[in-house]
Amino acid sequence: MKRLLLSAILIAANACFGSAPGMAQEKSMIEDVKARGVLRVGVKNDAPYLGFVDEKGQYDGFEIDLARDLARRLGVQIEFTPVKASNRVQLLQQKRIDMIFATLSHYRKRDDVIDYSISYLYTPQTLLVKKDSGIKSMADMAGRRIGVDGASGAVKKIPIAQPKAIVQTFQNWPDAFFALQQGTVDAVATDNLILAGLRAAAPNPEDYVLVGNGGFYSGGYYGIGLRENDSDSRDTINFLLQDQWLDGTWQKAFDKWLGKDSKLKLTIADFDNFEMRLWDE
Secondary structure (H helix, E strand, O other), rough: HHHHHHHHHHHHHHOOOOOOOOOOOOOHHHHHHHHOOOEEEEEEEEEEOOOEOOOOOEEHHHHHHOOOOOHHHHHHEEEEEEEOOOOOOHHHHHHOOEEEOOOOOOOOOOOOOEEEEEEEEEEEEEEEOOOOOOOOOHHHHHHOOEEEEEEEHHHHHHHHHOOOOOEEEOOOOOOOHHHHHHHOOOOEEHHHHHHHHHHHOOHHHHEEEEOOOOHEEEEEEEEEEOOOOOHHHHHHHHHHHHHHHHHEEEEEHHHHHOOOOOOOOHHHHHHHOOOOOOOOO
C-alpha cells in the first residue's frame, strides 16, 4: 500500500512539473525561429533613424540594422511587423512576433508581463521646441502645451516633472510633431533620439531645437522585448547583442544612423556615454 501511495505521489509531482512521460515541453522562441527559418521582429515604422520605412518602401534605421544582424547570426531570414506603443506587448504575448525591437524602454510594470534583453542604448528624455519659442527648460512649460504619443511613458512623466504643463496626446510622434509645426502645441516631449529624428526629417530642421539639460525630465534604456519565462532565448539574444558591441557592428550602425556619418551628428556623449553591459567568458 505504501509503495502504491508513493508511486501515485511521484506521478502527480511529475505531471505538475511537466516531466511526465509523453508530456510535450513548450519550445523556446529560438527553437521556434530556427525551425521556422524566420525571425519575426516587431519594429517601429515611424521613428526616423531608429525604425522607419524609406522612400523605397524598405525598413531602415539603427534598430533595423541590428535586428537584421541578429537574424544573420541566427542563420535565419527576417520578417518585420510594424508595431505601436499601444500594441507591441500584446503582439508579443500572442506570439504574432518573436521579439520587440522598437524603442522599448525598461519599466517595472512591463517587466511583469514580458522579459527584456540587456540594454542596447540609453536615451535622455527632453523637449523639442521651435527655435524662437524662448523655452529653455521644463520650468518654462508651466501653462504651456506639450504633445506626446498617448501610449508613451511621457503621459505620466510630464505631470511629475512639470505639474502646470498641459499634456495633449496624439496617435504617434509624427502627429505630435505636426502639431508643433502648426503651433497647436508648444513642445513635443520624448526620447531625445526620437526628437532628433523628427527634427532632421522636417522641411526646415534649423527651425527647431532640442532643449539641453534644463529640459531633461527623465531617461530610459532601450531593450529587446521577449516573451516571459524563456531564459534560453533571452541568454541567446543577450550574447548576440554583446557580440555586436565587441566586434564593432553596434558602432557601425550607430555611426551610420545616429553618429558621425548621419544627419543627426550625435555622439556617445549625447547618450550619457552609453556602454553595453558585457559579461566575462
